[in-house]
Amino acid sequence: MAMSSGQEMSTLRELEQKARGSDIEINARVCLNMSHFKATMRELRKVDDNIILRMNSTNTASTKECLALFRVLQTAYARREHDISYCLGVLNQKLAESPKSFLLESQRDWIDNEKSVEDIVRKRSLDVFNSRCKYFDFPADFEDFIQRK
Numbered sequence: 019m020a021m022s023s024g025q026e027m028s029t030l031r032e033l034e035q036k037a038r039g040s041d042i043e044i045n046a047r048v049c050l051n052m053s054h055f056k057a058t059m060r061e062l063r064k065v066d067d068n069i070i071l072r073m074n075s076t077n078t079a080s081t082k083e084c085l086a087l088f089r090v091l092q093t094a095y096a097r098r099e100h101d102i103s104y105c106l107g108v109l110n111q112k113l114a115e116s117p118k119s120f121l122l123e124s125q126r127d128w129i130d131n132e133k134s135v136e137d138i139v140r141k142r143s144l145d146v147f148n149s150r151c152k153y154f155d156f157p158a159d160f161e162d163f164i165q166r167k
Contacts, residue, residue, distance in 0.1 A: 029075070037065045037094035039101075049105035050112070052125060058101070059132065065094040066143040073150045084151035091143060092160055098136055105129045 035041070039062050048054045069091075077083045109126040116122060148154075 034090050034093065036062075037090045037097065039094075039097050044101045044104060046108045049108040049129070050125065052128065055105060055129065059098065059135075062094065062098050062101070063139055065090060066139050069143045069146045073146060076150070078150040078152075081154060084147075084154040088147065088151070088154065088156070088160075091147065095136075095140055102129060102132050102136065 042058055042061055044058065048058055072087060076087055106126065106129055109122060109129060113119065113122050113126060
């Protein structure tokens with residue numbers, strides 16, 4: 019059964035909200051609680067986890083639809099990159115206050131490793147995106163974003 023364009027747009031809006039993670043708060047408490055941080059990252063990665071399903075309901079011959087979905091992915095990447103950087107800053111600050119804390123060092127290293135996980139997740143979702151939106155050209159600002167590490 020095909021979706022009407024109103025239903026499809028609602029789904030895209032919901033996806034945009036998930037990508038922004040506006041209902042997910044990141045703060046020092048989350049950064050210092052590894053279980054909470056992991057759950058937050060898992061929730062924020064749902065956009066990428068569902069990329070294949072979303073691509074199946076996207077008119078991939080339409081540059082407009084590919085661009086809309088791409089912008090959702092770009093928003094999700096930026097949010098997660100921000101949260102990882104923020105938490106690294108929190109942990110670095112705590113380590114400056116308690117430089118011999120093995121627990122804080124372990125947490126910082128674990129969060130730092132999330133950057134590598136993020137690269138893998140991003141590559142996987144972009145590979146799926148590229149396989150379906152074959153004629154889509156990435157905007158220059160995104161190429162710059164991808165090159166940052």
